Amino acid sequence: MEPSARPRRVTIVDVARHAGVSTTAVSKVLRNAYGASPEMQTKVRRAMAELGYRPHAGARGLRGQTYTIGVMLPDIRNPFFPEVLDGITRSLEDTEYQVLLGPGGNGEKAEARVTEAMVDRGMDGLVLVAPVSARAHLERVASMVPTVVVGRHGSSPVYDTVVDDDVEGASLVVGHLAALGHRRIAHIEHHETDPTRLAEMPNARRADGYRQAMRAHGLEEWIDVVSTSYTQEGGYRGAGELLSRPRRPTAVFAGADVVAMGVLEALAEAGLSVPGDISVSGYDNTTFAAFRPVSLTSVDQAGTEIGGHAARLLLERIADRNRRSVQVSLSPTLVPRRSTARPPE
Amino acid sequence: MEPSARPRRVTIVDVARHAGVSTTAVSKVLRNAYGASPEMQTKVRRAMAELGYRPHAGARGLRGQTYTIGVMLPDIRNPFFPEVLDGITRSLEDTEYQVLLGPGGNGEKAEARVTEAMVDRGMDGLVLVAPVSARAHLERVASMVPTVVVGRHGSSPVYDTVVDDDVEGASLVVGHLAALGHRRIAHIEHHETDPTRLAEMPNARRADGYRQAMRAHGLEEWIDVVSTSYTQEGGYRGAGELLSRPRRPTAVFAGADVVAMGVLEALAEAGLSVPGDISVSGYDNTTFAAFRPVSLTSVDQAGTEIGGHAARLLLERIADRNRRSVQVSLSPTLVPRRSTARPPE
DNA sequence: TTGAAAGCGCTAACAG
């Protein structure tokens, strides 16, 4: 292993020479393009194999495609996103496309940097997962490269969307708690100020769904929403606020599993038992929700399927850039666990 | 937003014409290369800004660099890796380099696909996190592009390594449990067959460290290692096996936090309390280890620093490809929580 | 069906 041994890459020219054909021929075989006889095909393929040829994606991208799909994840830490990613990679593993991830970093600037970088690298298509960027930016990106937006409501003519029905998810939780006999059901939401995002972000939909469901169950007088953030700390603060109410809620619907963890922390400190004194539900059905000591009731979003749909839509759009935009909405399911039970007498 | 409005990209030629200079001049400014007067600089920069010019990474890569760093993560789900990633991106956010992730997918074939893809895309440097591939493959990759391997012991002349001292980590756990009064301390390890990997993989080091520490504490007669896998299910099976021993251990050192979750599951089913009946320790100090209902004693690996070192080493190696390889080893710390306590009388 | 030649956007080597 000589550190200085840096052999020149095998190029299409080498393959052509080795096979005794033109570079054009090699290119055609490479792309499965029309106009290469079976004998030509086998000849070229043999040469490629013998030389260990690998096409240079950057060079291909200069004229054609890079065979690269970029996936922007806002937060690698959120255990829900890997599911989506799995769905995407699985749908793409039998294609020539390679998936590369961009760390979105939860902020408009970080997202802009990553999306620009992906465009600059000539990616053939983009999947943006739960982006927080302004819609104008999303549309600008989508106007340059085929794009599918995941986990954000609202439709655009230039990109496709895949979402899970957050209103329904919230309704499942409220329904579950109401059926157990709870009336004083509170909700902790992620605070959102930006007016355009307000309608499109899942967190806002969950809060809306909560309100709607409470009304549907005749519990409007108990509607109680605390605005913090979708973090453990947000859950902790939110729970603190709820515990200071004159009439405490008997159930807390946290907008995300991490939020629920903060709630559990606060309840434990206050000496309250779950679900004995208070029931708690999360959202996302993340890995740790299933862990024995946690056992958190949550809403499952079928991440794999979301990713699968996103990949399919993207391939379609790459094939036909002018086709009409599509919106896919999937239904969540409730996963009841030991953190929810009948309210105390 | 016309779906069909696809304006031609602004190129270096446009910038040159707009600024009234040569393309070479623009290229020099772009790269902060030597040989451009201050006036030239400002003129060109203005033109770039006015036209909204963005360099095409693929085209740049054809002659020079792509300004892209590829990071291969074996398993996005493992909450330890995001830490490493943070360290990398943070060290790189003030540079021109963009970080893109490749989903390694935990398998030699998947890893090969991703590393090849990164090489094909002309990436300037690679960080391979906890790769399972054969060393020969790692060296082949490293011989083509500057590479840093993270979380794998053993040194190579062609790539740098950054590891956390797993032997010491295991020793911390055993020391902690021994100090609490435990003697019958068992360990659940990840089963490893491949002989070359055996010496290099962190899991093997942890098991070794466990054995060494047990001896150092005069507890060799209680050495008890169960080989399963670093998964929740592996922990469940491992615990089941340990519970069937004639003399049950009073403490279980799981080689990873997920493994510990499986252990907790099995103990709960057996009606045993933690830490009342049995103490449990994990490894990695993942996010959920800190969650209130979990509160798992674990070993923290300073992932951010690991990532930071990896990025630094990579930049150094990109600057000087023939410099001697470097091995960095960091020290772990123990994070005691409520899952460990004195053994029952 | 095949191949020659031009060119994608940029950098490097070289002259001026």
Next chain:
DNA sequence: CTGTTAGCGCTTTCAA
């Protein structure tokens, strides 16, 4: 310090 020129590896006309 500046500009001209020749590629990088591939795809795409366009003739043959």
